[in-house]
Amino acid sequence: MDREIPAEVKKQKMLKRLLRLAVTGTAATAALLILSRVLGNDLHENELFIRKVDRGPIEISVSASGKLMPLQEEIIVTPINTRILEVYKNPGDSVDEGDPLLKLELASVETEYRQKLDEREMMKSKLEQARVRLNGTISELEMQRRVKSMQAKQLYTDLQDERYLDSIGAGTPDKIRRAELNYEETKLELQLLEQKIENEHKNARAELRVQELELGILDKTLEEKARLLKDARILSPRKATLTFINRQIGSQVPQGTQVAVVSDLTRLKVDCEIGDQHREKLSVGAKAVIKTGDTELRGTVVTVTPSVTNGIVYFTVVPDEADHPGLRSGLSVDIHVLYGLRQNVLRIPNGTFFKYGPGLYDLWIVREGRAEKREVSLGESSYEYVEITDGLNEGDRVILSDMERYKDKQTLKIRKN
Structure with missing residues (x-):
């Protein structure tokens, strides 16, 4: 026999059923709203990056990539074939001028240097002996000349006497x-x-x-050996930061091998690269803008490599504030090299839409609650603005957000909120 369900239990079951229906309905409504915003023609204005067309100057620029490097950096190499005996410093250490960095084995060079010193002393002695010998020979000849000169004078006197005697009839x-x-x-x-x-x-x-020439050649050889010995005593050439040092004690280091690098990290430069199609836009002395995060600095192009390597041109920019606290060695930055100026042109802020340089672009213009796609001709650009050459008027509101998903649309509805 069936038992009758209490009214209270029936009421609870009914409430649970209604709650499930309400939750399902709310989720379905939200999904429909999201789907309509993704697939539909409606956009919310507060989600878009919209700017007005205005007039003003454009500093025409070309963009490049760069990396911050020490403005002053000295690579220390070993001047001889040797090996590392001791290491006194670590990378990152601050060093003063003359601080020893590492010790190299110099026994063979020192022995050769001492041998050359002995050889020089012997050569100086031989030179002095030659001077004494030659001076003695010449002095002896000079003495003979004086004696012979006196004899000639006496014989001339005798000749005159004989001529006199002959004139008076007493000679023959x-x-x-x-x-x-x-x-x-x-x-x-x-x-x-x-x-x-x-x-x-x-x-x-x-x-x-x-x-003397042989002695001079030996002196130059000695000077070179002395320089090698001095350079082989690896010392810091200036007050700086040690950014690299070979710490492999006992390892062989051939002549010319890099063993240490000291860098002045308080002043930086930017080593830049750009495609060779922009080579003619670069020149020494050109102004540039350096951007990293929120930091924006002006600088100057100081070198441009004359050659092209794998389609890349390399150049260097020095910031006007090379010691700016926002700059860090090794940091990648964006570089914009300025190469022209246009005054009083129609312009819009630069953005991701400007991908291919001057040409025709489809841009969205906002007017009276709607966005309309329009073909616009864009010209030169700076890192801040793009020139409008046709298709827009001053005051037009343009969507600068990524609108790639709406490329098949012609118009869109813009909601205020």
Whole structure:
């Protein structure tokens, strides 16, 4: 026999059924509203990025990518084939000028340097000996010349005496001829001696010059060895931050290997790259805008590489405030290089819609609760604005949001809220 269900239980079941129906209805209504907003023609104005067309200047620019790097950075390389014995610093350490960074094995270079010093002393001694020897030879010849000169003078006096005696009848022609012969012979010997002295001077100068040149070459070699020894004692060249150091103690490092890098992280530059189709828009001295997050700084192009590598041109921008606190080494930034200026042009703010440079674009114009798609001709651009060359008037309200999903639509309804 069936039992009768109490009225209170029936009432509770009815309330639960009504509650389920209400929840299901609310969810269905919400889903329909969402679906209508996604697939339908209605948009809410407060969800759109809308701006007015106005007039003003445009600083024409081309965009590039860049990375902040130290403005002053010095790469330290080993000047010789050696190995690392000790490391005194770690990456990130602050260093002062002259601080030792690491120690290299220098025994072979030091030995060679000392050998060259000994060789130089020997060469200096040989040069001094040559000077003494050559000066002695020339001094001896000079003494012989003086003696021969005195003999010639005496023979000339004897000749004059014989001629006098002959004039008074006390001499003979034979004595005069003998005196003349002796005098002429001595005079020739004197001339030969003087020529020999001159030749000895020339030979001495040449011999000493050769030895002096050899000594000079050795001095340059010693200077180079001394420089190698100095450079091989790896010291910080300036007050900076150590950004890299080879810490592999005992490892072999060939000549020219990078062993440390010191950087001034208080002043930065931007190493930039751009497609080679924009090469003609770059020039040294051009102004640029550097953007990273909310930070926007002006700068100047200081270098442009003359060559193209894999379709890329590299250039460098130095910020006017190279020590700005918003800049961090290694940070990627956007670069806008300015290369022209247009005054009093129709413009709209730049955005993601401007993808392909100057040309025709489909833009949405908002008017009286509706958005209408219109073909608009856009011209040059800056990082802030795009020039309008045809299709829009001053005061027109343009949707700058991404409208790709509505590319098949021609009009849309715009709701205020």
